[in-house]
Amino acid sequence: MAALVRCPSLLYRPLRFFASMSRKFVQDPHKLLLIPGPIEVADEVLYANAHPSMSHMSPDFASAFGDCIRMTRDILYSKDAQPFLIAGSGTFGWDQVSANLVEPDEDVLVLNCGYFAEGFADCLHAYGAKVDQLTAVIGGTVKLSDIEAALKRKKYKLITVTHVDTSTAVLSNIKVVAELVRRVSPDTLIVLDAVCSVASEEIQMDAWGIDVVLTASQKGLGTPPGLSIVVVSQMALKVFENRSTPVRTYYASWKKWLPIMKAYERNAAAYFATPPVNLIYAYRASLTQITRGPVSLQDRFEAHKDTSRRFKKFAESLGFKSVPLTEDVSANGMTALYFPDGIIASDIVPSLLKKDVVVAGGIHSAIKDKYFRVGHMGVTAVNPERGDMDKISDALAETLKEAKASKL
Numbered sequence: 179m180a181a182l183v184r185c186p187s188l189l190y191r192p193l194r195f196f197a198s199m200s201r202k203f204v205q206d207p208h209k210l211l212l213i214p215g216p217i218e219v220a221d222e223v224l225y226a227n228a229h230p231s232m233s234h235m236s237p238d239f240a241s242a243f244g245d246c247i248r249m250t251r252d253i254l255y256s257k258d259a260q261p262f263l264i265a266g267s268g269t270f271g272w273d274q275v276s277a278n279l280v281e282p283d284e285d286v287l288v289l290n291c292g293y294f295a296e297g298f299a300d301c302l303h304a305y306g307a308k309v310d311q312l313t314a315v316i317g318g319t320v321k322l323s324d325i326e327a328a329l330k331r332k333k334y335k336l337i338t339v340t341h342v343d344t345s346t347a348v349l350s351n352i353k354v355v356a357e358l359v360r361r362v363s364p365d366t367l368i369v370l371d372a373v374c375s376v377a378s379e380e381i382q383m384d385a386w387g388i389d390v391v392l393t394a395s396q397k398g399l400g401t402p403p404g405l406s407i408v409v410v411s412q413m414a415l416k417v418f419e420n421r422s423t424p425v426r427t428y429y430a431s432w433k434k435w436l437p438i439m440k441a442y443e444r445n446a447a448a449y450f451a452t453p454p455v456n457l458i459y460a461y462r463a464s465l466t467q468i469t470r471g472p473v474s475l476q477d478r479f480e481a482h483k484d485t486s487r488r489f490k491k492f493a494e495s496l497g498f499k500s501v502p503l504t505e506d507v508s509a510n511g512m513t514a515l516y517f518p519d520g521i522i523a524s525d526i527v528p529s530l531l532k533k534d535v536v537v538a539g540g541i542h543s544a545i546k547d548k549y550f551r552v553g554h555m556g557v558t559a560v561n562p563e564r565g566d567m568d569k570i571s572d573a574l575a576e577t578l579k580e581a582k583a584s585k586l
């Protein structure tokens with residue numbers, strides 16, 4: 179005891195020992211979360227989220243933020259696009275685009291493959307844009323010939339494409355759409371809502387000529403919800419800088435945020451509004467796994483494709499039918515399935531929950547009660563040893579058997 183009084187650091191040694199033990203953090207048992215976001219999160223990411231409180235002006239935090247900016251670019255294969263990492267959800271990306279890139283009464287074109295394109299259109303409209311929509315049949319994408327005709331009819335300031343519309347699990351071929359826009363209307367900015375696709379689908383921002391990629395932390399990026407991630411090409415930034423009217427937003431203004439992002443990238447802190455400090459540590463942990471981990475980015479995309487193909491095939495063998503009309507427009511990070519004849523949502527979703535598997539119901543208004551949705555992004559797809567897909571496959575087969583038996 180006397181030694182402890184003389185040398186208080188001895189007192190803390192056992193505490194430090196236990197603190198280092200907690201690095202082998204393991205999550206409490208919980209129901210398997212297989213909705214299309216938020217998704218299951220790796221232990222290391224949750225542990226990083228529990229980082230001790232830090233000043234957002236400290237050098238340690240600034241360098242963590244800088245890492246996030248650089249690695250965000252890496253995931254999108256971009257050399258010089260500008261990431262904006264701001265507290266908010268995916269929807270806040272819509273606000274940023276609508277408020278910063280569109281001036282009142284400018285024309286925008288929205289490619290609509292479901293509920294989330296409707297939302298983006300609504301947001302653009304709220305900021306004063308004149309919005310035209312090209313709407314696909316349910317389960318399909320907008321025809322290239324219709325896009326070309328629309329671009330030839332009118333000069334659009336920007337076009338929005340929802341990469342994966344989470345309401346239908348429809349995947350749009352952004353590479354081909356971007357090629358078409360660049361050829362027919364080179365000044366039209368190409369905005370990709372990639373909330374449900376970053377890190378589960380390949381996006382080559384520079385090579386494909388995409389101007390804005392907007393996303394959020396809670397899906398393929400494998401981080402808890404709360405971080406809005408918007409990445410803007412240098413060309414789009416110039417368009418923003420050359421606006422003829424002032425920006426009509428405060429918190430979403432890139433004028434406010436650009437110097438902050440630039441400072442953090444130099445590993446120097448700067449302040450406009452308090453960043454979500456712990457989430458930045460969590461995001462850095464996830465980005466480190468994604469960009470520097472044992473699985474390369476390309477292999478990550480392949481793992482999502484493989485998981486998706488197997489699960490869709492299995493579900494179809496049970497009698498479910500995919501909402502996307504063909505394989506080439508099917509997302510790889512999620513699946514939307516129509517119920518077999520005679521089966522309804524209440525036969526399936528609650529019963530899966532009882533088996534500790536959480537899935538999502540339908541949200542596309544035209545087919546809402548006819549289908550349900552399963553997310554298989556991030557660790558669920560990339561770490562098959564977790565057994566997530568085995569668990570849902572077994573639970574789904576058993577649930578369907580029970581539902582059929584109960585109707586006899």
Ligand SMILES: Cc1ncc(COP(=O)(O)O)c(C=O)c1O
Pocket residue numbers: 215267268269270294340342343344371372373374394
């Ligand atoms: C494609 C798409 N866009 C936008 C959003 C909105 O994101 P958030 O719910 O994080 O605001 C979502 C949410 O699921 C989405 O899937």
